Every structure is written in C-alpha cells, then in structure tokens.
Amino acid sequence: MYNNASVNKVFLMGYVAREPRIHNSKNGKPQLSFSLTTTESIKTQGGDIQHSEVHAIKINADAACLKDVNLKKGDMLYVQGRLQTHAFVDEQLIKRYKTEIVAIGVELFDPIQL
Template identity: 45%
Template sequence: MLSNSGINKVFLVGYIGKEPRWHSANNEPKMLCFPMVTTEFIKKNGTSVEHVEWHQIKIPENFVEDETLLKKGQLVYVQGKIQTRQFTDEQQVKRYKTEILAQQVQLLNSTIESTLL
C-alpha cells in the first residue's frame, strides 16, 4: 500500500567549517550551530570536477552532551532532516534559509547521539 507521507532524511560526511556556537532567537530553544562543508567529485565533459557544498547544522541543546568535542576542522557524520525557514531582512526582503536539524552527530573517535521524537 502506498502512503502519502514523505521522508525527510539527510546523511552527510564532511568537515566542521567554523567553531560551533550557541544560538537562540525569538523564544526558540537554544541550538548549537556550525557550518559543515562536503566535497564530491563530479564528471563533467570527461573531467573530474570538485564540487563543494556548505550546510548549516543545528543541534538542539538537549541533545548536546559535550559541545567541547566539536571543533573546527573535524570530520563528522551528521544525520538529520532538512528544514527551511522564512524571514524578512532589514530591507524588508523575504528570505529563506535551509538548515540541517541534526538528530545524530558522530565524530572520528567519539559519538553524540540523539533522537528527535
């Protein structure tokens, strides 16, 4: 039987691009945030071309056991879901930001695991 529900699941392996920082806005829960970079090689016209993509990662405060384990330059595995939020900037232009809400983050030699309900 087919279902009308979808799947929103992301699996990324890449490097932490900046030191993680705590962020909260508009009475939302506190999040540990950092940019993550992934690199892949794509064949174009018979040549392998490097493609770099940046992702904004957000980890809910109650899922962070020890934020000191996350450092710039570390290779991490992130599992989570995509969320896009809308906001209006200072010039009153409607903007969109796509982020990854992490459900699991695994480092090279230690793990922070979390599950969203």
C-alpha cells in the first residue's frame, strides 16, 4: 500500500546567522537566502556539550509567510520546508554537493515569549 511513499520534511527553530539577501533564482524569480543556526545539547560522559549546525535556507521572496516580516541577523525563526541537494563543480574542477532547505513557511519568534 505504501510502496512508493516517502517524506521530505524539515522543521527547524534557530537564529538567523547572517543578513538575508535577495537574489534571482535560475528561473528569474526573486529568492531570499539566509543561514539559520540551530544548537543542541548533547550529553556525554564528560558532561553536556553544545553542538551547532548552520543551515542554508532559501524561500521565494514573495512568499505569503514573509509578508510584513523584516528578517535580520539574530532573529529567532521557526522554519518549515524540504531538503534539496544539488551538485556543482568548484574552481578546482571537483564535483561538490550542497544541501539547502527550501522553505515553505517561516515564523518569527520573540525569544522572550517562549
């Protein structure tokens, strides 16, 4: 019944790590790109350690969820989306891969209210 079923969903809550920038995608539509940092506490025998990840996020600049939202570095966000990986060749002619989160929704949080 579910032989071909699959799920590609991402839910993140973190902080905008760099100022968002708008650029045109390959199809000419404006896109907003930014980095989101998430941090988790990992328990080890030596005590808790903090582990951070930086995620590349992109979203259509005209997305309804961005209406009336002015994102800036340091903002706390909840992001929903999907993973997308693409290959490219760098300056040394080495094939590389980049995984990004294509957001379908973002919600700005005030950390004081959490």
